[in-house]
Amino acid sequence: MARHMSDEEIVTRILDGDVRAAGRLMRRVDDNLPSARPILAELFSHTGKARIIGVTGNPGSGKSTLVNQLIGTLRKRGHRVGCVAVDPTSPFSGGAILGDRVRMQQHALDKDVFIRSVATRGNLGGISRSTPAIVQVLDAMSFDVIIIETVGVGQDEVDIVRLADTSIVVNVPGLGDDVQASKAGIMEIADLFVINKADRDGVKRLRRELRTMIELGEGFGEEDWKPKVLETIATRGEGVEALADSIFEHLDWLDTHGESERIEQDRLDHYIALIATGQLERMMANIQQESSWKALLGEVSSRETSPYEAANMMLSKLREAIEE
């Protein structure tokens, strides 16, 4: 059994970069345990230094290979790199854990790299809720670049990308339009587009499609960042240095245009709302267990009461549940 560590000890160790203490806290975050909260609150004053890079792309886009290469490049430039990989995996496949191990091997001896997988487990808002907390822990550990890697589909993942200073969308040539369309929503918020597997047929077409999409997007003023299109062959490391250059170019642009502060405030605003929503959902789940609620549900089921009246009842019950 693991030795007991006080909250204070966990905080001190995490600030010292202790991987085991961090892992312990992250498990509490994953399991949504209230005991994570005082520690996260304590760590918070030590955060706000890291730059956050979001990388999204469909399964098969080679996104994980690209991220691995990018980690290598960033390490050569002297950065300490944290990575949160959000993967919708099955309890059957155990994919997140396996993937983690394979990828950890490559950077296993490097204490300046920390890779953490977040499994979705099908719980409501689970990813978007735990990811910001895990990013905070990495930030407090003085990882100065934090990469959030997601499969770019679904609202939760759009939210995650919104956490990032720089958002990168990875595409591959030769996939149908259908697949491209499935990444919509993410497309609109990308700062950099990467065409990975750029030795494949269809690069020219994809490049043209992306450029047209960028031109058709919001009218870019002189002062706006215009998304770039880059090409990589991640398996051979080609184009990864140029990608790193573009990331820092974008981060500099954010700094010189006062955008970094705005992103940080949006990120915190979003995070605060997530914490509040999480608490409301817990209260709601408790109310849904009450016998009086079950009785009300019976009335809705028999069409005596409408769901809208019931929602109002829920709100008054929540009002009572929120302590002054």
Add this chain to the structure above:
Amino acid sequence: MARHMSDEEIVTRILDGDVRAAGRLMRRVDDNLPSARPILAELFSHTGKARIIGVTGNPGSGKSTLVNQLIGTLRKRGHRVGCVAVDPTSPFSGGAILGDRVRMQQHALDKDVFIRSVATRGNLGGISRSTPAIVQVLDAMSFDVIIIETVGVGQDEVDIVRLADTSIVVNVPGLGDDVQASKAGIMEIADLFVINKADRDGVKRLRRELRTMIELGEGFGEEDWKPKVLETIATRGEGVEALADSIFEHLDWLDTHGESERIEQDRLDHYIALIATGQLERMMANIQQESSWKALLGEVSSRETSPYEAANMMLSKLREAIEE
């Protein structure tokens, strides 16, 4: 300009199956207008008769073709079929609208078929919030089978599938494991698995994988529904009759095992929580616009106040905002 219709008139017309009145209400639902609410509340007492079928599958699985064929088969059996197609589409591609038109053509002259696309538009929880309301409208219009079609990735979509009486997951042979894994979360709640494009290489392997997955899942007791694996070639209509048979077999099973009532109650419970959450989010958005909130956010940004303290402030402000 469209003639003004009173709420009462819209209700009467929708109950009479008027497609234009229904379309008008659905646009209000899409736009999240509060004016939709009294009408939906009025319609509610006329709902609860339809059976809801969820169909999910990756882009490229041929899911839309399969659904179109299924609609044809159900029509031949005398059912009136509503369909809600949830597609993450871009404002650039306009995919949902285009797809809608193409598909509508096939059933355009049939007043007993109603197909409605719900675009995601990247708004938080947008799909999962409008879909139940649109299903309600179709139910009130006396469509007795309602198909909800989604791309099977993301939490929002898992939630949509949870609305269904019967959940169908469409797979295709020959895709990598990566793609299969991306549908996880949905896999666990499927009642029927369809292998579409069953004339392709890799059918045997996929069938074996699915069966193994089913066996590895929750231990099925004598009394449990054991997910079935079916094969179709949707482009030629092959296997669609057998799929329809299996759907009704599953629905009968639900009825004889008292599961239909449980699903209906869960569905309503979930819907009520969605309505309440929607109202809370609106209140939260208003609070986030207040100057006192912006000031607090500045304190969080400068690390004087933690996000957890700020979340508590948000909860007290919400408490005030919820009227007795």
